[in-house]
Amino acid sequence: MNRRTLLQALLPLPLAGIAARALANEPAAAIAPLRKTRAQWRELVSPAAFRILFDEGTEPAGSSALNAEKRPGTYLCAACFLPLFDAADKYESGTGWPSFTRPIEGRLGTKTDFKLIWPRTEYHCIRCGGHQGHVFDDGPPPTGQRWCNNGLALRFVPQGQALPELRT
Secondary structure (H helix, E strand, O other): OOHHHHHHHHOOOOOOOOOHHHHOOOOHHHOOOOOOOHHHHHHHOOHHHHHHHHHOOOOOOOOOHHHHOOOOEEEEEOOOOOEEEEHHHEEOOOOOOOEEOOOOOOOEEEEEEOOOOOOEEEEEEOOOOOEEEEEEOOOOOOOOOEEEEOHHHEEEEEOOOOOOOOOO
């Protein structure tokens, strides 16, 4: 069983017709997994985003326009459009990737990653399984955590603009 199959097996059964705005405050138990093949995702996201989201790649540090984004708003999963972070929790970490002190509760699942030999905590969107980044314990208050995200794995929606419907 691979990581995605295990993640999907642990998630709740699908609940049809839930809009993104309704999910903004939904508990994790109410968020249904989205099951798509790699080929289906390849048709929906750019090749660069696919490499990060579904091949667990990493974009070069400092390459994301979202590093400089300072407006209030919401950061969504670039694959399924599930809201993951509130802009109020974004901060400049100096790492070259968009960083947050915390995600929206219940939106991300974690696993241990040994790709760089020492263990790191990798996190994924709980809805589509898309790889977002890694979380570290070297962040500022109030959590002391740094949720270090790939910019290509996110989509920013400024406050006042409607969130897109979740992908189905």
